[in-house]
Amino acid sequence: PGGDTYYNLAVCFMYQEKTNDAIHYFKQALSEKQNMEASHINLGGLLIRNNHLKEAESHYKKALKLNPNNAEIKHILSALTGKNIVEKAPTEYVESLFNQYAHYYDQHLVKHLSYQAHTLLLSYFDKEYWNDKSLNILDLGCGTGLCGELFKDYAKTLTGIDAAEKMLQLAESKNIYDTLIAGDITTELPLITNQDLILAADVLTYFGDLTNVINQCYNSLKSKGMIGFTLESLHSKPQYTLQHSIRYAHNYEYILQSLTDAGFINIKINSCTLRQQFKQPVNGYAIIAEKDESKHGIEE
Numbered sequence: 001p002g003g004d005t006y007y008n009l010a011v012c013f014m015y016q017e018k019t020n021d022a023i024h025y026f027k028q029a030l031s032e033k034q035n036m037e038a039s040h041i042n043l044g045g046l047l048i049r050n051n052h053l054k055e056a057e058s059h060y061k062k063a064l065k066l067n068p069n070n071a072e073i074k075h076i077l078s079a080l081t082g083k084n085i086v087e088k089a090p091t092e093y094v095e096s097l098f099n100q101y102a103h104y105y106d107q108h109l110v111k112h113l114s115y116q117a118h119t120l121l122l123s124y125f126d127k128e129y130w131n132d133k134s135l136n137i138l139d140l141g142c143g144t145g146l147c148g149e150l151f152k153d154y155a156k157t158l159t160g161i162d163a164a165e166k167m168l169q170l171a172e173s174k175n176i177y178d179t180l181i182a183g184d185i186t187t188e189l190p191l192i193t194n195q196d197l198i199l200a201a202d203v204l205t206y207f208g209d210l211t212n213v214i215n216q217c218y219n220s221l222k223s224k225g226m227i228g229f230t231l232e233s234l235h236s237k238p239q240y241t242l243q244h245s246i247r248y249a250h251n252y253e254y255i256l257q258s259l260t261d262a263g264f265i266n267i268k269i270n271s272c273t274l275r276q277q278f279k280q281p282v283n284g285y286a287i288i289a290e291k292d293e294s295k296h297g298i299e300e
Helices: 003-015 019-031 036-049 053-066 071-081 091-112 117-128 146-154 165-173 185-191 211-220 252-262
Strands: 135-140 155-162 179-182 195-200 221-233 240-242 248-250 264-277 280-291
Touching: 003 019, 003 036, 019 036, 036 053, 036 071, 053 071, 071 091, 091 165, 117 146, 117 221, 117 264, 117 280, 135 146, 146 155, 146 195, 155 165, 155 185, 165 179, 185 211, 195 211, 211 221, 211 252, 221 264, 248 252, 252 264, 252 280
Parallel strands: 135 155, 135 195, 155 179, 195 221, 221 248
Antiparallel strands: 221 280, 240 248, 264 280
16 A cells, blocks of 8 residues: 555546545555645546535645646636636647546446436437438537537538547547547637537537637538537526536526627527436536528527
């Protein structure tokens, strides 16, 4: 036994979803003053998962003292304290989160969290919109390819963008995508045009202010192209808020206004359950909208 052993055991238990064992061994590693910053960060994440938010906040504050310039830690503390909230999650946070999450992402989301954002989007498109098999499809925040797998049959070309290279490695191994791009969505999206469909399943939850990314999607679509995305719902006055889950939630009126201002029509905002969090359903919206450069209108 020693600090390294305790830390590595904690990581193994964390990957196996044995949260309480992982917490125990991260604390043991800290008692040995081993991997201090990483132990505090991982311990904080596990405590959030167990809904022990004050204790999690304490560990993130200790991690920040060890690395005062860490944008990832600052963003998580903003979610826990409600202070210094930024308009979108820092790229460093998204990249770090999903690189760590990559190798057990599919199993954790689908099996443990009952994730269904990707299947909800497919069901709305299948039932109501199109039956074309030759579309240019762009999958934002494509991750390991959960959404891409469902939409592949409709694609002439399928492009994925993600900030986490380890997620992209898993997506590449599935042979779903014609092109995979490693980078920040708002940096890469303006370089892509002529798309029939843009997908963003459980991705814009890492954006507070939607204006820029919605406008970029509009510009990347063909006329009458479509966007499909999910958001978590906020039933209060602010346009958006950063939740303790470190994902943003948005209110209905703000979502509708963002799409309308960008030039989308035939907007459908469908209430749904996206996943589980703290063993409770996460309520949100599956949103479909159409680009039309000559018409303006809203269908609800």
